[in-house]
Structures are given as structure tokens and as C-alpha cells.
Amino acid sequence: MLWIIALIQFINGTPCGYTLDDNKVPIETDKEPWIIDKLSSCQFYEKTPVCCTQSQDEGIGSDFLSLDATFGSDGDGCDICAANMKRFWCAYSCDPRQGEFLKITGRANVTDPRNPNRTIDVQTVTLRIHPQVACDVFSSCKRTNFASQVSAMSTPGGFFTFQAEQGVSSSLQLIAIEFSEQNSLVMPNIDNCNQTFEKADDGKFYDPYKFEIKKPCGCNTCEDSCDSEKILYQEPGVFYGFDWQYVLFAWGWAILFAIGLTLYRACIKKNVMLQDEEDLIYN
Structure with missing residues (x-):
């Protein structure tokens, strides 16, 4: 499917959106997509x-x-989430439809989010993402530690906006996110976070886009991996938190103490009575 879209785009001759100059600064381009035989990061785009x-x-x-x-198992996250994010940024940079979903709007001086005392010159762009892409990628990532701890990433829109804002320092692009079903970035067949993959010849696991999946995503990082038949939460009953062992132990000691105290007082009382009787006899 991907190669068909790429071929149509190649024939139509729609130009790309941006490229990098010799100093790796993003600049606008009217160059049409070209074929690269070998890619190390975005391998699924090879020969298209x-x-x-x-260099990109x-x-x-x-x-x-x-x-x-941040999102993968290296950070106690979900490798499938990380793989989906890798595929997303590959599409952003390499997809032959880039000129449709990415529009260059100018340049601006902005504060570096990593260094508030520094101002950087960036390229301003508008990125249109298909709503289904946003929802599917977010679904695979929303339960990871990083995403769940940052309130700004609690929605699909916030999730992608946060990624765009944090990438200003490294990409030198200020990305404004829009969602549209027309002329937008699309990613068919996005991996679900509970998806499984066959072992490759090298003994590792890869998703269909050649991204390594080091570990399956468990229930902590993927809601769809949770066992629906397992009771994860039960309404507390009347005796919720009631520990019989501690209660019996406490009551046991209380009873023994009461018995001991009663016997002690009985002995004292008996001794007093005996003493009184002796006094009467001798008097």
C-alpha cells in the first residue's frame, strides 16, 4: 500500500515541504521526492x-x-509505543506526501525550552495529522510512565502538541499541530500495544516497519494487555482492612492480662482476709 501511494506521489510530482541545508538547518524546498536505496533509521522507506x-x-x-x-522499555515504557512514535517521525521527515500535510509558514525567534536564557531562530511549520493516527498512536502510549505523568499529554491533541514543543531545540522547527482528514499525515495499520510479533532470524522481535520490540508491553503500560477476567479492583466490604490475626492477637493479650489482673487482685484480697483472721485469733 505504501509503495502505491509513493508511486502516485512520485508521478504527480508534488514537491516536498522542507529539507536541511549544509549546516543541518531546516529550509523550505520545492524539490520533488527522490529514491534512496539505503536508509538506516526509516528502513521501511528504502527504495521508494x-x-x-x-543525513536526515x-x-x-x-x-x-x-x-x-522515554516511551520504550528502556524507560519502563512500551516498546510498541516507541515504535509507533519512530514511524510517525519517519513519516514526518521522509514521506513523499510531505508537501501535502506539512506547510512552511515562515521563521521566528523563540525561547529555547531547554535553556530559557537562549533565543533560537526556527522554521515555523503547520503539521496536519489524521485524527485516527492521533488516536491510535496515543492509545498505544497513554499508559506509559512518561505520558501518564505529564498532564499535558492526557489527550491525543495534547500528546502530539507536547512532542512538537519539546522538539524545538533539536529540530529547529516550531510545529503547530492541526487535525484533519484531508491532506494529512496518515499511518495505516498502526501497531496496537498488545500486538505480538514473530521472532526474526537474528533471535529478536521486530514490528512490520523493522523497529525492534525488546519486550512485550504489559498491563502497567498497555491497557489492552490487561486480563479482562482478572479482578483488578474490588469494592471494599464492611470488614475491608480488617486483619483477624492482629485482632485475635490483641484480644488474646487483653484477655490474658484481665485474667492475670483478676487472679492478682483475688490473691491480694485473700491475703488481706487471712491477715484479718489471724489478727482476730491473737486478739
């Missing part, structure tokens, strides 16, 4: 028309390390 250079592809690979550390 693309809008990224090999290598740069994307360095960003993948951050995705693994």
Missing part, C-alpha cells in the same frame, strides 16, 4: 520516493534513542 536525505535519516536515528528512553 522520499523527502528525506541520508541518520539524525532521526539519534532521536530514536530519546524515544526508547
